[in-house]
Amino acid sequence: MYNKYLVIDKSILPDIFDKVINAKELLRTGKAKEVTEAVKKVGISRSTFYKYKDYVFTVSEGGIGRKVTISLLLNHRPGLLSNILNIIANAKGNILTINQDIPINSTANVSITFDRANTIVELDVILQQIKEMTGVAKLRLIAME
Structure with a gap:
């Protein structure tokens, strides 16, 4: 079991x-x-x-997985997705996939999967930094593997 x-x-x-x-x-x-x-x-x-x-455990402490998928609803602003990717990269997260819909009514759905095996910042801190960014309308932790 x-x-x-x-x-x-x-x-x-x-x-x-x-x-x-x-x-x-x-x-x-x-x-x-x-x-x-x-x-x-x-x-x-x-x-x-x-x-x-x-x-x-906290999400970061549990060690239950190294791949993380987040779903975001982003305002259509130049550089916003790039800034989000920089937060993950600065924490030593490795981006695996990015899926982005075309913006409709000035918002776009984005999902990002990244590997957190070598991150130097706890996952909950990474998520909080992204959530607090101007232009991030919604953030959800979808899955951890």
Whole structure:
């Protein structure tokens, strides 16, 4: 049997999962030296932390895949797609495919698949940088392999 993974928006999950992630981050960054200190800071029990720590990951931490496909709805602006590709390239992502529709009503659908095996920036940071760009009307993480 193999493990199955789901990518779920954390807004629909109980807060406990986010707290486990926060405790793991405190330990990883050295802001908490021991599990007891980390769980106390985030407000969960040690048993809760140990129950979920090996099963709850951020998208970047999970390592469940190296190929990422995102779907974008972009305003028709010169250089916008190039800037998005530069964000991925600057993070050492390797673009695999780009599919772009012809702009209709000044917006175009674009899908980009890239390899994140050698990225130096976490995936959620890359996605946030793209999402915050002027002209990006919508961004969705479609798949990870």
